[in-house]
Amino acid sequence: MTSMVLQGGRVIDPGAGRDGLFDVLVTDGRIAAIADDLGAAVPADAQRVDCRGKLVLPGLIDTHGHVYQGVTGRFGMNADLCGVRSGVTTLIDQGGPSCITLPGFRQYVAEPSHTRVLAFLSAYLAGGLEGHYYPEMYRPDCLDVDATVKSARQNRDLVRGLKAHAEIGGFARWGVDVMRLASRMGREAELPVYIHFGQLWPKPGDGGLPVNPDSIFNQVVEMLKPGDILAHPFSRHPGGFVEENGKLHPLVPEAVARGLKIDVGHGSHFSYKTARIVLDAGIVPDTLGADMHGYNTAVPQPAGTPDSHPDEEDHMFKGKTRFGLVSAMTSMLALGLPLAHVVDMVTRNAARMARMEGELGTLTIGGVADISVLNDERGRWRMTDNEGTEVFTEQLLTPAFCLRAGRRFEADASILPVAQEA
Known part of the structure; x- marks a missing residue:
């Protein structure tokens, strides 16, 4: 079996009523465990991914x-x-x-x-x-x-x-x-x-x-x-x-x-x-x-x-x-x-x-490991729409990587924006 543990991220899962710092263990493409500290439950050969300061969300x-x-x-x-x-x-x-x-x-x-x-x-x-x-x-x-x-x-x-x-x-x-x-x-x-x-x-x-x-x-x-x-x-x-x-x-x-x-x-x-x-x-x-x-x-x-x-x-x-x-x-x-x-x-x-509630959009033990990990930054950034209207935000989300059925994909798309600091 292959295992990966996402450690210390802020897990927000509205479907499960979960919002806090948790570890998420993924084994063979499925979610094996979610806990505030998995400790000894993590296999010795598991890949450990530091998600501190990041958001860990259902895919x-x-x-x-x-x-x-x-x-x-x-x-x-x-x-x-x-x-x-x-x-x-x-x-x-x-x-x-x-x-x-x-x-x-x-x-x-x-x-x-x-x-x-x-x-x-x-x-x-x-x-x-x-x-x-x-x-x-x-x-x-x-x-x-x-x-x-x-x-x-x-x-x-x-x-x-x-x-x-x-x-x-x-x-x-x-x-x-x-x-x-x-x-x-x-x-x-x-x-x-x-x-x-x-x-x-x-x-x-x-x-x-x-x-x-x-x-x-x-x-x-x-x-x-x-x-x-x-x-x-x-x-x-x-x-x-x-x-x-x-x-x-x-x-x-x-x-x-x-x-x-x-x-x-x-x-x-x-x-x-x-x-x-x-x-x-x-x-x-x-x-x-x-x-x-x-x-x-x-x-x-x-x-x-x-x-x-x-x-x-x-x-x-x-x-x-x-x-x-x-x-x-x-x-x-x-x-x-x-x-x-x-x-x-x-x-x-x-x-x-999509009429797939429970199957997608939540982190379920035993369910497919579709997980998105986002960077969550604080500062001040300018955003502009197609009319030229500007708004400012103090919270910036950017994709870090995701797991699709347990397989990791880096967020490296050429279409991803570069934030404009205010």
Whole structure:
């Protein structure tokens, strides 16, 4: 047997109600023991890893990734770059594969990756090609309810939900029809639907159907069931959680009361100003996805089409940003969310969203050893969003390494940010 003991770190595990200094013993890829001092219980030949001053967490779960590398064009990133090499043990791809391309996603992404990769299946036959750049591929005629539900049912181990979009460009083209079909898919497949809010496509050249951005949220929420997920609450684009008058949409608290969940979906649309409005109104997201992709992250991309993408053009750093799930966690701390809740967002709550609570997102004796170890520093750092808004934080989290089924991976991804001291 091979053993490793993580010694003296601050273990935070909301699912187990644990927060304190503990040793964690891993044997043959599984968690063998957790105690404040394992002492003689540690095998003599165990590898000892000093984790003093670090956070030892259940393996982090990124609820919003785009990792269908190659097939989705320049949009999809390498799963291990965003995953284990960034301190993250599980990634959920949001809408990359469709019912047509899911077999390829399984064979070429999920199976060969060291990171555990799951998927929210695209509601559209096209999947996430080039980040949904070509809107006509996402019209109602390009959805097949029966085929998508069948694919989801036959791939329960991989498909944990469905992905659709509710935004101005689509509503101006075909109204609410796409969301009706996506909602039906979720009910028939008995899976959560993850809904993108905030403008994605420009309006059609003739202006299309008249759309009041503030009416989109109302129309969509009425179709949804408890457990469905409202994404991008902190988006700077219209048509989401914050109305054009700068106030929280009045239906948001009711949606939460009805059992709908909220995922940050950080990405390139993230706004500290919008976040402040939402949080000050008492709305706290349940989960946190990084939403990295090839157009908003500093990663070499192959030649392809289109020549440019709105997320790249509209990005104040012109696609040169370095970030990841752990830096998104620091953004949440900078906004004033407690560390305990931020950890909950990327562990227990994320596992619940994937319908894998108890299996993922917690450290269970005998369970698989998915563990993320983070550096936890104090000082003063400056953080900037895509609008140029600056916030400051006195606590900085960075990934040190992770264990995926007991195997150690260093956090050496080229996309990891370099902190800016204030």
